[in-house]
Amino acid sequence: MKGTYTRTFITWPYRLTSPLSFTECVNPLSDFLCRTGSSDPYCIVRIDNEAIIRTATIWKTLSPFWGEEYNVHLPPSFHTVSFHVLDEDSLSRDDVIGKVCLLCIKGLDGWMNLTEVDPDEEVQGEIHLQMSVVGDGDIPKILRCQVLEARDLAKKDRNGASDPFVRVRYNGKTQESVIKKSCYPRWNECFEFELDDAPPDTPLSVELWDWDLVSKNDFLGKVLFNINRLQSAQQEEGWFRLVPDKPKHSQHEGTLGSLRLQLRLRDETVLPSGHYHPLTSLLCHCLRLGGKQPCPDLIMLIDETTTAESRQEVASNLVKLYLGQGLAKDFLDVLFKLELDKTSEPNTLFRSNSLASKSMESFLKVAGMQYLHRLLGPLINRIFEEKKYVELDPNKVELKEAGCTGLHRVHTEAEVIQQSTSLLQSYLSELLHAIVQSASYCPVALCQAFQQLYRRVSKRYPEPEYRVKFIAVTSFLCLRFFSPAIMSPKLFHLREKHADARTSRTLLLLAKAIQIIGNLDTLNCCSKEPWMVPLQPVIQLGITQLKDFISKLVSCDNSEDLCLQERMSLQCGSMEKEGFVLLHRTKDKSMLMTSPFKKYYVTLSKDTLSYARTQHSKKTSFISLPRILAVEKVEEKSFGSANVMQIISSQDNGQMETLYLDCKSVNELNQWLSALRKACSHNTDTMSCYHPGIYKGERWSCCHQKEKADPGCDKTKHGVTLQEWSDPLDPDLESQLIYRHLNGVRPAIWYSLEHLFDACALLAITSLSGVKLYFFRKTRFILFLVDPACLEIEYSTSDRSVLILNAPAYLPMVGGWFCVFFQGKIPRDDQARTRG
Numbered sequence: 001m002k003g004t005y006t007r008t009f010i011t012w013p014y015r016l017t018s019p020l021s022f023t024e025c026v027n028p029l030s031d032f033l034c035r036t037g038s039s040d041p042y043c044i045v046r047i048d049n050e051a052i053i054r055t056a057t058i059w060k061t062l063s064p065f066w067g068e069e070y071n072v073h074l075p076p077s078f079h080t081v082s083f084h085v086l087d088e089d090s091l092s093r094d095d096v097i098g099k100v101c102l103l104c105i106k107g108l109d110g111w112m113n114l115t116e117v118d119p120d121e122e123v124q125g126e127i128h129l130q131m132s133v134v135g136d137g138d139i140p141k142i143l144r145c146q147v148l149e150a151r152d153l154a155k156k157d158r159n160g161a162s163d164p165f166v167r168v169r170y171n172g173k174t175q176e177s178v179i180k181k182s183c184y185p186r187w188n189e190c191f192e193f194e195l196d197d198a199p200p201d202t203p204l205s206v207e208l209w210d211w212d213l214v215s216k217n218d219f220l221g222k223v224l225f226n227i228n229r230l231q232s233a234q235q236e237e238g239w240f241r242l243v244p245d246k247p248k249h250s251q252h253e254g255t256l257g258s259l260r261l262q263l264r265l266r267d268e269t270v271l272p273s274g275h276y277h278p279l280t281s282l283l284c285h286c287l288r289l290g291g292k293q294p295c296p297d298l299i300m301l302i303d304e305t306t307t308a309e310s311r312q313e314v315a316s317n318l319v320k321l322y323l324g325q326g327l328a329k330d331f332l333d334v335l336f337k338l339e340l341d342k343t344s345e346p347n348t349l350f351r352s353n354s355l356a357s358k359s360m361e362s363f364l365k366v367a368g369m370q371y372l373h374r375l376l377g378p379l380i381n382r383i384f385e386e387k388k389y390v391e392l393d394p395n396k397v398e399l400k401e402a403g404c405t406g407l408h409r410v411h412t413e414a415e416v417i418q419q420s421t422s423l424l425q426s427y428l429s430e431l432l433h434a435i436v437q438s439a440s441y442c443p444v445a446l447c448q449a450f451q452q453l454y455r456r457v458s459k460r461y462p463e464p465e466y467r468v469k470f471i472a473v474t475s476f477l478c479l480r481f482f483s484p485a486i487m488s489p490k491l492f493h494l495r496e497k498h499a500d501a502r503t504s505r506t507l508l509l510l511a512k513a514i515q516i517i518g519n520l521d522t523l524n525c526c527s528k529e530p531w532m533v534p535l536q537p538v539i540q541l542g543i544t545q546l547k548d549f550i551s552k553l554v555s556c557d558n559s560e561d562l563c564l565q566e567r568m569s570l571q572c573g574s575m576e577k578e579g580f581v582l583l584h585r586t587k588d589k590s591m592l593m594t595s596p597f598k599k600y601y602v603t604l605s606k607d608t609l610s611y612a613r614t615q616h617s618k619k620t621s622f623i624s625l626p627r628i629l630a631v632e633k634v635e636e637k638s639f640g641s642a643n644v645m646q647i648i649s650s651q652d653n654g655q656m657e658t659l660y661l662d663c664k665s666v667n668e669l670n671q672w673l674s675a676l677r678k679a680c681s682h683n684t685d686t687m688s689c690y691h692p693g694i695y696k697g698e699r700w701s702c703c704h705q706k707e708k709a710d711p712g713c714d715k716t717k718h719g720v721t722l723q724e725w726s727d728p729l730d731p732d733l734e735s736q737l738i739y740r741h742l743n744g745v746r747p748a749i750w751y752s753l754e755h756l757f758d759a760c761a762l763l764a765i766t767s768l769s770g771v772k773l774y775f776f777r778k779t780r781f782i783l784f785l786v787d788p789a790c791l792e793i794e795y796s797t798s799d800r801s802v803l804i805l806n807a808p809a810y811l812p813m814v815g816g817w818f819c820v821f822f823q824g825k826i827p828r829d830d831q832a833r834t835r836g
Contacts, residue, residue, distance in 0.1 A: 321738060
C-alpha cells in the first residue's frame, strides 16, 4: 500500500521499503440484500490476516463509494493483502459479504469480483517442527516428527482464542494432540512412523484444527513435506507457514458484487544518505543559481518528460525533497514561471493538472495541514454535530426530511429554503471570519509561496483590470485546498468517519459557495445555478474579505518560522501524536479482575511518551523512547477488546514494565502502533519476541507458560506501519523515488538534453568514445553527457593542466550525466581534447 513512517532495517546500510497504495469503492452488491433491501457496508484491509485499516461505513446503500487512500509500509516477508467487505449490524455480528485476496501483485486498477469467505481458507500463523529420519542398515528407518509449538493461529472461538490440536498423517496413519484455549500452543510432542512399508512419494501431512465439542472442528492450516528430500537431508527444523486447504468452488462466485481497487506495490531499496548526495546536489544546484544557470533548466526537463499518470507522485516527491533542503519556495517559483510562459489565456492559468498545479497541491497538504485543521476544524465539527437539513435547490427539497414546525405541521418549501439560507449564511460567515483571522497564524512557508506566485502573476499581467493575481492564489487556496477539505473532511483527517447524506449535502453547498468566492465572480455562477442567489450578499462580502486576506497573506515578512522548521525537521523520531486513550500500567503485579483502564491524555513527542489525566495538566509520567523494547498488539481475549496494544520498556533497575493502551477503533490502534514504531525505529536494544497475552493467574494467557520471564511466544512485528500526513520528511526515500523516475524517463531526457545543449552551448566536444563535454559562456561550469559505461574522462588544455574524472558509482543513478566545477579559463576549441 501506498501514509510518519519508519522503514524496516534489513542489514545496514541497506534499508527496504514496501509501500502499497490503494483507493477503493464498490459497485452494486447485486445479490446481497438484507431485510431492508440495502446494506451498511464497510471494508477491512488485512495484511496476512491482520486487520490494518477499516474504512468508513456507508449507510443504506448497495453501491457504496469510499474514495479512501492509504499508504502502508510492509515488511519484506508479507504474503497476502486481502479486502473484506462486511455489512455493519448494531444488534448482532456484522455479516461478511465477500472478499478480494491478492497474492504478490505488483499493481492493479480495476474491478475485482468478491468471493465467498471460506473458513478453510482463512488460515494464518506458523508451526515449529523438527523432522528427522533415523535408522540405517538392519535397523528399520523411522520418520520422526517433533511438533514443538505454533504461533499466531486463527481465532475460531467466540472467546477470541482456539482449541488447537495437531494431526500428523503419514501412510494412512494418524496421531493427534490437543492444547486448549490458546493461539500460541506448545506441544513438545514427538510422533514416529515407519518408512520401510510406505511408497517413496508418500507425503507427510501436519494439520492443525480447532477442536469443538458440539459443532464440527475448524480447519487452521497445514504443512506438507516431501519425504524423499527429507531422507536426503536426514534432518530439517524450522518455522513453517501454514497454508489453506484446496479451495472449494463457490456457488456465489460472481454474484456477490465487485470491489474497485487502485493498488500498487512498490519494493524499494533505500541506500544511506551519502549515495544520494550527488543527485540532490544536482537538483538543488539549478535552483540556487536562480536565473543564471548556463544550461537548460533541469526542472523544465522533468516537467516536459513527466507523464500524466506519474505527475502527482513526481510532484509530491520533489516537493518533499525541496522542503527538506529549504528550497520549496524556489522550486515552486520555477514551476510558476514555466506555467506562465506556457499560458496565453489568463483565465486558464493553473487550471490544468500540470506539474506546477500538482506540486502546489502537494505542498499545501504537506506544509499546510495543521493550518487547515485549525482553520476548518471548529466549523466542520459544528456541522457534523448539528446535522441540520439544508437545501437550496427547489427540485431537491424533501419536506419529510425537513421535519415539522409544531403541531405536526409540515414545513413548506419556501420555509425550508429560507431556513437553509439562514444556516448556510451562518456557516459561510463563520468560515470567512476564520479565513480572515488565519492570516496571523498561516505558516510562513505558505505565505512565501503565495507571495512569490502573486508577484509572478502581477508581473506577467500588470494591467489593473486583470484579477488574475488574486485568482491565481484562490485557485489553489480555495479550489484545491479549502473546498475539497470541506466536501470530504475524512480524506483530510478532519473527521474519523464520512458524513451521512444530510451532512454531506450541507458540506457540498458550503464548498460550492467557497468555490464561487474563490472564482471572484458571482454572476456566472448564479446564471448556472439560480437557486444560489439567496447567498449572493454573503458571497459578495466574502469576495471583498478574501481579497483583503490575500493582500495580507502576500505582504508577510520573511522571518523564520521556527515552529514550522522544527516540524519539518528531517531527524528521525520528530513526529508527534496526542489524544485521549484508555491506559493501564502494570508494575510486576497480576491483573485485576475488573477493568484496570483509565482515561489519560497521551502525548508522543520527539524523545518521550508522556500522559496525564487532562490535556492541559502537567505530565507526571514519562517513558523515554530509547528505553522502549517493543510495541505490539494484545490478544482480544486478554481484555475483551480487539484494539489493545502494549508498550514494553526497560526500567533503571533492569526490570521490564508494560503499558497497555485500549484504542477506540482498529484505525486508531494502528495509528498509535505506527507512530510509536517509527519513533523507536533507531532503538538498538529491542525484543525479537514477545507475549501477545497477559500474565494472569500465574501464567501467560497466550501460551500458558508459567514462567513470567519466559522470552515470548510470538515474534515482534516491526514492519507494518501507516504513512500519515504528519510524518517527518524522508530525504533518502524521496531521492530514491526521484532517481527511479529519472531512470524511467531517461531516453526522453537524453534526447532533450542533446538537442538543447547543442543549441545553447559555447563549445561542444565529442570524444571517440562518445563522451560529450559542453562549455558555457562566462562560467566555470562544464556539463558532461556521459554513457554510464564510461569509467574515466580526461580533459587537458594547451598549458598541460589535466583533469581526470573517475566516473563514480552513482553515475547511472542520474540518467548518465553529471556536472563539475573547475578552476581556470574555458579553453578554445583547438586547446581541448577528451579521452574516454
